[in-house]
Amino acid sequence: MSEFRLPSLGADMDDATLREWFVKPGDTVKNGDIVAAVETNKGIIDIEIFEGGTIEQIMVQPDEKVPVGAVLALYRTEHESEVKRLTPEPATHPFNKERASQPERTPEPESTSAEAPLRKRISPAARKRARELGIDPDTLSGTGPDGAVTLDDVLAGAGPAAPVTKPATQPELSRAGMRQVIAAAMARSKREIPHYYLSTTIDMTPALDWLEARNTQRPLPERMVYAALLLKAVAMAVKKIPEMNGYFADGQVQLDTDVHIGVAISLRTGGLVVPALHNVTKKSLDQLMPDFFDLVDRARSGHLRASELQDGTITVTSLGEQGVETVFPIIYPPQIAIVGFGSLVDRVIPVAGKPAVRRVINASLAADHRVSDGHRGGLFLAEINRLLQEPESL
Template identity: 35%
Template structure:
């Protein structure tokens, strides 16, 4: 047998609470990462000159914050008498650590530059893996991203982290055959899965939000207009 650690007990309580209280629905789409790969290559070079490594996760955080501007309910919480739409987009990034999972969050992603988001995210990941996260690092999240692509997982359905409205799951980026302009092509594609609290986002709103995320992934230069 394996004794339950305090971390595993908290994870069990949070996931059970989510399943028991949140009527969630999942939405899936495939996104072409061709343009985002080029975008990342350019901004990554700039980041390295400043000592910051920019990854897809960091860019996706900025993309989700931008998409939330169009669908604010994706950044809300359900209460007994009202729905709270949060002013800041505090994005949690799921970090696997020994014995469990931690979800520290970057505060006010919508107000930070990509370099600032990358720098703060890496600080939080380092703190999580060394067991030095503060209570503030863990509290106040309004949206979560979880990425299992590095393990080759094609797609998965994550669990909403209450009291958040949504969680976005990112699968592996892999070369797949697609049709572009009537011709077959091979493109780097990832399956995105959005899980949303149906009390907060109806199907059309959730689908619009996911479509906006896909649009920004496939046209990342639009971030410059935000």
């Protein structure tokens, strides 16, 4: 038995509705006979059969809508005996290749066919690169096997002008999606990282006095917030205690010589991102402040770069502005330390043997005990403190 299938009558044709049969079971047909009329989005088209024989069975009734390749009728060829069955080979049937090269269409729920439209073929390498470049691979035409979109197709689609490191815009995370990302990272951190915690109080008066004097001489857009001093102090302290800066992954420590500080930034819509401020030690305060300003702006407007979301080597979180005094931070894996700052508060502390009202801040450290010990962590906080007492050195 042979199968008479709905042919593809154009590259954009996915299906058709059978309108009329011109033959019935028992009829004899020859090569080239018109056997049925089908309606496509281009109108009603007569379809021919390309092999002679006898119609055995009608499989699709008028007004039924079927996809390209569906069996419309069974017939016996002139040379076929009753018992011989031809097994069709769908893989070599022309309609398959044609369909595979077509963009995916939304499958029609009412379709009763077993042949659901194929998912567009995109190679794993192509899919991965497309995501990195922010390209929708479904819009590309494929040159790979069975019309699959390959890596080269993606690179061609990106255009010659697109640099390989074209920054991907921050993926649009829904609130729930972001919650999931945070949940996964924090659960992993608490599960895998043996945290130790240290904290100390830092007299910020010298730093704030220095900052105010500096800002007085500058127009508003060039003024600095004290948080920038904190970031710079943390980065410079890393130079002295390097085991706070880097990664712990696959059982191995990988310390970094560059300091990219992940800055915890809460978003107005809820949630949190921790983009990296690159090469903090290499930037003067004058360079750092605009970069910091820019980073926060872009974080809140959803225009972070992929590198910023991945490159952090240590994190700083400052919850001070919400009025908490001390933060007990959780390390952002696979990093190995995080520094938290509370709010600036007025406290009476001894200065040169006499009580004095000073502006102080609480600095806390959570560090990975697999990588460093409390003694080194203590030295790290002490170094941050020392640097903030000499703000002009930052």
